[in-house]
Amino acid sequence: MSQTLESEAPATPPPAKKGKPALSEGKKAERRLGLLLCAPAAIVMLAVTGWPIIYSVWLSLQRYDLRFPDQREFVGLDNYIAVLTDGYWWTAFGITTLITAVSVVIELVLGMLLALAMHRTLVGRGLIRTVSLIPYGIVTVVAAFSWFYAWNADTGYLADLFGAEAPLTQQIPSLLIIILAEVWKTTPFMALLLMAGLALVPDDLLKAASMDGATAWQRFTKVIVPVMKPAILVALLFRTLDAFRIFDNIFVLTKGANDTSSVSMQTYNNLIRGLNLGIGSTMSVLIFIAVAIIAFVFVKLFGAAAPGNDPGGKR
Amino acid sequence: MAEIVLDKLTKRYPDGALAVSEVDMKIADGEFIILVGPSGCGKSTMLNMIAGLEDITSGELRIDGQRVNEKAPKDRDIAMVFQSYALYPHMSVRENMAFPLRLAKVDDATVKSKVEEAAQILDLTQHLDRKPANLSGGQRQRVAMGRAIVRNPKAFLMDEPLSNLDAKLRVQMRTSVSKLQKQLATTTVYVTHDQTEAMTLGDRVVVLRGGVVQQIGSPQFLYENPANLFVAGFIGSPAMNFLPGTLENGQLSTGLGALTLSDRVRRLAEEAKAPREVIAGIRPEHFEDANLMDDSAKSGGSTFTATVDVLESMGSDKFVYFTVEGEAATSAELDELAADAGSHELSDSGSQLVTRLSASSAAAEGHPVDVWFDADKVQLFDPKTGKNLTYAE
Numbered sequence: 161m162s163q164t165l166e167s168e169a170p171a172t173p174p175p176a177k178k179g180k181p182a183l184s185e186g187k188k189a190e191r192r193l194g195l196l197l198c199a200p201a202a203i204v205m206l207a208v209t210g211w212p213i214i215y216s217v218w219l220s221l222q223r224y225d226l227r228f229p230d231q232r233e234f235v236g237l238d239n240y241i242a243v244l245t246d247g248y249w250w251t252a253f254g255i256t257t258l259i260t261a262v263s264v265v266i267e268l269v270l271g272m273l274l275a276l277a278m279h280r281t282l283v284g285r286g287l288i289r290t291v292s293l294i295p296y297g298i299v300t301v302v303a304a305f306s307w308f309y310a311w312n313a314d315t316g317y318l319a320d321l322f323g324a325e326a327p328l329t330q331q332i333p334s335l336l337i338i339i340l341a342e343v344w345k346t347t348p349f350m351a352l353l354l355m356a357g358l359a360l361v362p363d364d365l366l367k368a369a370s371m372d373g374a375t376a377w378q379r380f381t382k383v384i385v386p387v388m389k390p391a392i393l394v395a396l397l398f399r400t401l402d403a404f405r406i407f408d409n410i411f412v413l414t415k416g417a418n419d420t421s422s423v424s425m426q427t428y429n430n431l432i433r434g435l436n437l438g439i440g441s442t443m444s445v446l447i448f449i450a451v452a453i454i455a456f457v458f459v460k461l462f463g464a465a466a467p468g469n470d471p472g473g474k475r
Numbered sequence: 476m477a478e479i480v481l482d483k484l485t486k487r488y489p490d491g492a493l494a495v496s497e498v499d500m501k502i503a504d505g506e507f508i509i510l511v512g513p514s515g516c517g518k519s520t521m522l523n524m525i526a527g528l529e530d531i532t533s534g535e536l537r538i539d540g541q542r543v544n545e546k547a548p549k550d551r552d553i554a555m556v557f558q559s560y561a562l563y564p565h566m567s568v569r570e571n572m573a574f575p576l577r578l579a580k581v582d583d584a585t586v587k588s589k590v591e592e593a594a595q596i597l598d599l600t601q602h603l604d605r606k607p608a609n610l611s612g613g614q615r616q617r618v619a620m621g622r623a624i625v626r627n628p629k630a631f632l633m634d635e636p637l638s639n640l641d642a643k644l645r646v647q648m649r650t651s652v653s654k655l656q657k658q659l660a661t662t663t664v665y666v667t668h669d670q671t672e673a674m675t676l677g678d679r680v681v682v683l684r685g686g687v688v689q690q691i692g693s694p695q696f697l698y699e700n701p702a703n704l705f706v707a708g709f710i711g712s713p714a715m716n717f718l719p720g721t722l723e724n725g726q727l728s729t730g731l732g733a734l735t736l737s738d739r740v741r742r743l744a745e746e747a748k749a750p751r752e753v754i755a756g757i758r759p760e761h762f763e764d765a766n767l768m769d770d771s772a773k774s775g776g777s778t779f780t781a782t783v784d785v786l787e788s789m790g791s792d793k794f795v796y797f798t799v800e801g802e803a804a805t806s807a808e809l810d811e812l813a814a815d816a817g818s819h820e821l822s823d824s825g826s827q828l829v830t831r832l833s834a835s836s837a838a839a840e841g842h843p844v845d846v847w848f849d850a851d852k853v854q855l856f857d858p859k860t861g862k863n864l865t866y867a868e
Contacts, residue, residue, distance in 0.1 A: 362559065364557045364558075364561035367528050367555070367557070367561065368555065368561035368563075370527075370528065370547070370548040371528075371548050371549070371553070371554060371555040372554075372575035372578060372622070373549040373579055378578060382563075382574075383563060386565040386566075387564060387565060389565070
């Protein structure tokens with residue numbers, strides 16, 4: 161009797177330690193259904209984004225010029241070496257970075273002012289928001305043409321006004337006009353994103369800051385900006401990624417002449433006009449990598465700024 | 476440390492709404508004063524006006540004898556605690572508490588010692604390096620208090636600071652707020668809609684209704700001598716019972732039967748030229764189970780028999796509810812109080828009577844019981860003006 165009891169005893173404790181609790185049948189079926197429902201969208205996504213990326217990486221590893229299709233061959237990283245040792249690429253890269261940095265900074269400042277104005281307006285708030293969004297609603301190419309004619313030597317009223325002779329034929333004035341066109345067009349977008357962030361700052365917090373002795377400027381720098389930091393970072397990320405790929409404004413305003421070409425412009429010149437699929441694809445892949453790095457850096461900054469993410473951790 | 480004087484303080488919004496109407500009040504140095512009233516009575520507006528967060532339409536606000544109407548909040552040297560605590564989410568507890576000092580450009584060593592001293596008082600020392608998001612409600616509340624006390628301001632303003640806490644913590648924090656105020660002896664203006672907080676915390680209570688001060692006085696005085704129906708109904712929990720009655724030759728007849736008023740009450744009513752129709756107010760604790768009393772004690776009151784609707788035993792006492800036949804007492808004040816309590820629709824037939832009887836009472840639900848009440852404690856109100864006809868200075 162006692163023996164049987166002993167022999168049974170070790171078998172009785174339930175299998176207590178398991179990594180994860182096993183999913184029940186119902187849960188499994190639910191998960192399967194979920195995956196199936198996502199599948200069509202995921203497949204379409206992969207087909208339209210994943211495949212072109214992989215294909216251009218493949219093309220970038222080949223010598224492939226449509227003017228000489230017979231000379232197509234696999235060259236490894238030769239195209240990358242060719243592009244990265246080329247002065248034109250680095251000039252374009254420098255110009256792109258300059259345009260991106262300057263225009264995003266100006267947009268941030270103007271966008272913040274606009275957002276604060278819209279946030280605090282009590283009368284005609286809707287109207288002001290709509291009006292300020294108009295530039296964003298106009299197709300970039302159309303807007304770029306208006307700027308082009310405005311600064312053109314023959315028809316340009318702005319060129320006349322500032323007494324400039326054909327500003328679009330010189331590098332520095334051209335860049336300034338490109339930045340102006342960019343800023344004019346996308347500041348409303350920035351303002352809209354920032355306004356959403358402003359709405360996240362509770363009124364009580366500002367009242368408390370006033371009571372604590374903060375001036376309007378201190379309330380802005382020490383309370384509003386830190387609290388809406390995530391919104392600011394999102395706005396900056398969107399705009400930086402967008403600005404880095406600048407193409408349409410430059411295409412219409414200068415066609416990349418006088419060293420005003422961006423990396424996208426260079427890619428277009430090689431890929432579409434030069435019909436050099438190898439070099440063009442290499443440049444697209446490099447832009448892709450640059451954009452990925454920008455995104456990565458921002459997301460890193462972001463992670464640290466997200467509320468509740470401090471090292472203390474949640475209780 | 477300061478005396479705050481409100482001189483005919485008025486707030487009228489641009490749309491014409493009158494939020495606060497000609498409030499005259501003198502808050503003594505070191506006094507703990509409570510502004511209480513139902514929502515929308517103007518108590519928070521008044522606090523914001525003292526803080527400088529709302530403009531003053533007319534009248535004058537003086538702190539330490541100096542007119543501060545035009546001064547910005549930061550120049551008034553007063554600290555405020557908000558219902559939402561309004562802690563800066565991106566700063567640690569230490570930085571939150573140091574913020575007012577940093578803005579005042581206090582040197583680092585002083586900031587450190589002051590913050591640590593405040594943390595000690597509020598039992599926050601081990602939480603100094605945490606962010607508000609990682610604190611419990613009670614801890615956040617204490618940080619908010621800490622931010623107010625580090626500066627050693629002239630006055631504290633508190634806008635329902637305990638309303639976001641759960642019931643048990645609220646009682647606990649109530650005592651610590653009271654202790655802290657006594658310890659620091661700083662003038663404090665405290666806004667609440669909770670009459671228990673009003674009764675327990677303050678040196679004096681200000682009851683507001685529709686932007687007009689109804690009565691100012693010590694909690695006990697307000698409880699015993701409410702100036703009008705509104706104060707009588709607002710202060711006290713459970714609330715005072717109100718019954719319509721007729722006054723004739725010192726006899727009061729109500730739904731509870733006829734009652735001979737005590738000499739004191741009769742004299743006060745005569746002095747106040749009481750009309751025939753009155754509203755009688757009796758506090759729940761002035762009732763008692765008649766079977767527990769000897770005849771000599773019963774002589775100063777009146778006894779009625781009624782069937783118990785609901786009985787709530789609190790252990791120390793029994794709350795016994797009855798329905799009194801006949802019309803319920805009506806007046807603008809009582810309607811407003813009922814609306815605020817959300818019990819507007821409840822009293823449709825007769826009026827409910829709440830009594831507080833001894834725990835040893837044999838009252839049982841559904842059974843009749845003899846209840847005695849004290850004739851000397853009956854208060855009479857004018858149904859038209861709401862004025863207390865038995866008000867004794």
